[in-house]
Amino acid sequence: MIPTEIDKVPLCKPIKEFLEMAEENGYKIVEQKLRDYHFHELYFKIKPESIHSEKLKEIEGIQMHETGQFFCNCHWSTVEIIEK
Numbered sequence: 001m002i003p004t005e006i007d008k009v010p011l012c013k014p015i016k017e018f019l020e021m022a023e024e025n026g027y028k029i030v031e032q033k034l035r036d037y038h039f040h041e042l043y044f045k046i047k048p049e050s051i052h053s054e055k056l057k058e059i060e061g062i063q064m065h066e067t068g069q070f071f072c073n074c075h076w077s078t079v080e081i082i083e084k
Contacts, residue, residue: 006033012072018079031043
């Protein structure tokens with residue numbers, strides 16, 4: 001289940017949409033935390049739940065900076081994909 005906030009900091013729309021898409025495609029959140037309260041920067045670590053997890057598509061407002069690391073343009077919140 002995708003949280004609506006972490007430590008009273010709401011998820012921005014691009015991160016929320018990215019995590020929802022990931023969940024629909026077989027990924028699970030294994031870590032979540034507030035990285036910077038002032039800038040509302042959040043961090044999520046996700047992993048595929050099965051070998052049949054789908055590749056994630058692009059979401060407006062999300063950029064891939066490194067293989068497996070995605071950032072939102074608004075708060076630099078991060079979603080990191082790890083392998084099993």
